[in-house]
Amino acid sequence: MPELPEVETVRRTLNQLVAGKRILRVTVSLPRIIQRPKAPDEFAAMLAGRTILSVERRGKFLRIIMDGLVLVSHLRMEGRYGVYHEDETTELHTHVVFHFDDGMELRYKDVRQFGTMHLFALGEELALPPLNKLGMEPLEDAFTLQAFKKRLAKRTTKIKPLLLNQEYVVGLGNIYVDEALFTAGIHPERTANSIKPAEWARLHVSIVATLGRAVEAGGSSIKSYVNGQGEMGMFQHELLVYGRKNEPCSRCGQFIEKFVVGGRGTHICTSCQPLPKGLQAGRLSRK
Missing domain, CATH: 1.10.8.50 (Helicase, Ruva Protein; domain 3)
Structure with missing residues (x-):
């Protein structure tokens, strides 16, 4: 399972690759990845038209910040994100695809299928599961x-x-x-x-x-x-x-x-x- 350094590295990479991109539509092929809301169609509809502002981290979770929404994503055992052109072949075990309006795509691949995604209104994600009970961040100044x-x-x-x-x-x-x-x-x-x-x-x-x-x-x-x-x-x-x-x-x-x-x-x-x-x-x- 990716630990803090691996998730932080993914965060930094994705922040460079997708910040500022506008989501045209979202395709979900494995519904159980989506934990909130439960309906994949609702998840996709809520994200359509949103712009990714930044990618942050809380513990081992990624926080993809958008205009008005936050996507909280846990990679679990083998989940991984990659950015591709829409013409590139989609690999097996790709379960969620964020289609951007510039022809690029953010794809989530998970062979073990244990990863999760939760969607929240901006600001409420830290007060609700799965982030609400997390402890101290060891790389922050407050970790004295x-x-x-x-x-x-x-x-x-x-x-x-x-x-x-x-x-x-x-x-x-x-x-x-x-x-x-x-x-x-x-x-x-x-x-x-x-x-x-x-x-x-x-x-x-x-x-x-x-x-x-x-x-x-x-x-x-x-x-x-x-x-x-x-x-x-x-x-x-x-x-x-x-x-x-x-x-x-x-x-x-x-x-x-x-x-x-x-x-x-x-x-x-x-x-x-x-x-x-x-x-x-x-x-x-x-x-």
């Missing part, structure tokens, strides 16, 4: 160490599942949580209330720095992710632990190990991310 600690530090939940919970901090997925915890030297099974002030400071810096570097690299193309121009991200070449099971740690040389935390495959260096005495780690796997 004090705010971060206040929201999480007293929780008894393990730190990895807590960071993955979008109601606390948005945009973090499996890749970047593993990377941030490694850089901060924190074991993913530590409970939040066991983390010391200096560790919170390291984790805060690590989250911001890891996401910032990933955005600049265009995200990580682990599976099928590409931006709106069909370009792959490059941050996968900079990953320190994620996907590197049985490879030597770049810091200490010990093999990276993998086990499951909160139902998610988790990569760590047990030397650089020690678990305090008295706590038992999950079963490690080197298979």
Whole structure:
């Protein structure tokens, strides 16, 4: 699933490609993608004649701002947007097409068919699902160490599942949580209330720095992710632990190990991310 850096990269690309374009009509071939309104015909009718003003982001959601409306779109596992000329062949699994009055098209393709689109009146989208319960944005100025600690530090939940919970901090997925915890030297099974002030400071810096570097690299193309121009991200070449099971740690040389935390495959260096005495780690796997 695309995480914050990938969605931010798509946002930036689409903002360059579609801002200012006027929608002539919309074609929907897979109705279940459209969550609000439920009727695809109503969705298409509401968008006809609208001009895209900008493309913004909230967590892992895209917010396509138009004159009077906002389209909230989640890519889920493999959703992707691309801009094409109307004469170009439409690929399989293209479910929604926004036809512009200049002969170009914004096409939404989703092999897994898990993506969603919600349409709101401008301004109401932040107060209603799916955006109304989202937590802090880690790349905004409001994401201070004090705010971060206040929201999480007293929780008894393990730190990895807590960071993955979008109601606390948005945009973090499996890749970047593993990377941030490694850089901060924190074991993913530590409970939040066991983390010391200096560790919170390291984790805060690590989250911001890891996401910032990933955005600049265009995200990580682990599976099928590409931006709106069909370009792959490059941050996968900079990953320190994620996907590197049985490879030597770049810091200490010990093999990276993998086990499951909160139902998610988790990569760590047990030397650089020690678990305090008295706590038992999950079963490690080197298979």
